[in-house]
Amino acid sequence: MSHSAITDSYIYVIMALLPLAALMLVIQTSPYQALVIRGILGAVAALIYAVLGGADVALTEALVGTMLAITLYAVAVRSSLVMRLGVLSGEEVRKNLHWRPLLTYLRALLNRYHLRLELVTYDDVETLHQALKTKDVHGTCVVFGPTEAGHYPDEALSDGHGSPNPVPVDTPESPYLITLRVPRLYEIFTTELPPVMAQVQALGDDGLDDLGTGDLQPVLADASPLTEDD
Amino acid sequence: MTAVLMAMIAALLIPMVEAFQDEDIWQRMLAFASIATKTSVMILVVSVMRDDWMIGVVGVLILSVGNAALMLLAHVIRRLSEVMEEY
Structure with missing residues (x-):
């Protein structure tokens, strides 16, 4: 299953989305806009992890990397700026x-x-x-x-x-x-x-x-x- | 099936361009909602394509959790804009 999946061509296209989202995140100046882009990056990363076969990694990325990190950062930015x-x-x-x-x-x-x-x-x-x-x-x-x-x-x-x-x-x-x-x-x-x-x-x-x-x-x-x- | 997935990747680029161009925070939240849903549906399509139930379950979880994160973030941003327009 996984051997044939690695050779599929759509994986390369999906992989190209990750540096694109990361570049969008890096060039943001406003902290709130950057938080939203971070959510987009987390969604794309979870997609890549799931497609590559790491179901547990994808679940952790969605739960901790996207939901918890965004919520904590939003509260921190809101109270400090x-x-x-x-x-x-x-x-x-x-x-x-x-x-x-x-x-x-x-x-x-x-x-x-x-x-x-x-x-x-x-x-x-x-x-x-x-x-x-x-x-x-x-x-x-x-x-x-x-x-x-x-x-x-x-x-x-x-x-x-x-x-x-x-x-x-x-x-x-x-x-x-x-x-x-x-x-x-x-x-x-x-x-x-x-x-x-x-x-x-x-x-x-x-x-x-x-x-x-x-x-x-x-x-x-x-x-x-x-x-x-x- | 691969053609369907390719079409979904092309559709995923539309909200990404929107999120990059539009400066309004709510437009970006809309783009985030669109991307979060599209990526989870793509995970489900991949799981059906490979007949892999483990990825399918994770796809369903990410679909629900992605929306929960979106609602939390939207709530904080809404409270913030209320504070700024208070006076």
Whole structure:
């Protein structure tokens, strides 16, 4: 049985599918797309093992190599590729329309790096800063200057979140201050987030320790030279 | 019988091209479902062709398990897209 099967010509055609699927898997950049392609590779591999006579190997490939590996990897990728951004609960970030342009822009920015944005709310500035220090969140976003609440640059942000250079209406600087503790995220945000959307600073910069006391004005003074580099 | 198998291999190339070209994750999941089913049916065809019941049983198991893996993965991806569109 198996001797005549080895000489069959269709086996060679089936065998050629395996490097094809493997090549498709290797050139994927998105982790979720790669998971789906990994499933395709597992199906083709199980077919080859079964055709070559290894029924037990094919069963193991389908059960462990495809089903278990894909499920575990999906859970791992889902829980690791996320950026947690701490915000204040009093600002009603999820309902407030002023936040929407910034959040849409941040989602689009992080989506290019296959990250998703998760908002974590805190009651006051002190717990927010403590969460950043204890590495509970990757960054915080606060609105400074309560007197500026009347003039957010709405028009510039609402139609300009896709364009690289939105035109500021009256205030050249954004009221949002994003503090990041991950160096790679800081790198991404400073190079790709325009200063009119939000100001970005890294944790550990001078003046940041004053954030815990609730006095935001020194942070504003220290944060502005950072964004001028862009 | 070999001609039937060759036709199935040619049909298997269609979803593989689709999975390679389309960037949408659900289109890729569709292609994955198509490939998982097609490969298990091909295993069943081979088992009938060789009159080998061992491969036949494995083919049936892979046919059901492949669909289970697909449903698990689809569930995780659906939950993920729900989280992203929450706000």
